[in-house]
Amino acid sequence: DAKTTQPPSMDCAEGRAANLPCNHSTISGNEYVYWYRQIHSQGPQYIIHGLKNNETNEMASLIITEDRKSSTLILPHATLRDTAVYYCIVRGANTGNQFYFGTGTSLTVIP
């Protein structure tokens, strides 16, 4: 079962930063937070993942709170192509290192 909760939908103006929150209050110490996105009728695309520290790559930044009970995915300059469903997933040995998807956040980038 998914261990995360996300808002069902969000809007973001093109060119602005998109901040997508995720709650994972029952996360264990050895579990990672992963973010994927899915554009309609495609397979999920890997974005970023982290354990404790904040992470940044060419696509996004991941901010994990100190208590690790929540995180935020930041798309620094949203474009229309960032419109997708974003999934926050907790993954670790407790779940067999498998991904159990929640309902995700449908992000719409508005021109």
Place this chain on the structure above:
Amino acid sequence: GAVVSQHPSRVICKSGTSVKIECRSLDFQATTMFWYRQFPKQSLMLMATSNEGSKATYEQGVEKDKFLINHASLTLSTLTVTSAHPEDSSFYICSAPTGPEAAYEQYFGPGTRLTVT
């Protein structure tokens, strides 16, 4: 990032027939692969874990005799939907982790759209 492919991308079959879907890791080896199913406007649902050299493990409620999984090599897993019925029509997606532990990234295939008529 690593690449996972699926074949076919779309398939239409008649009720009662069987359909095989292939999942390949193109530039890395995967001792484990995962199969998901996604119905319209819903999230991905994990169906089973495909293990190279051993039997697949199925999630609760997934019929192992209906969804046959064979992990033939370190780069290939197949899902066969046997005696397909219209309710099996769905988007099937596979994934493969690049390593055995949670720290390793996992990549998804592009999906296979199955329509059973």
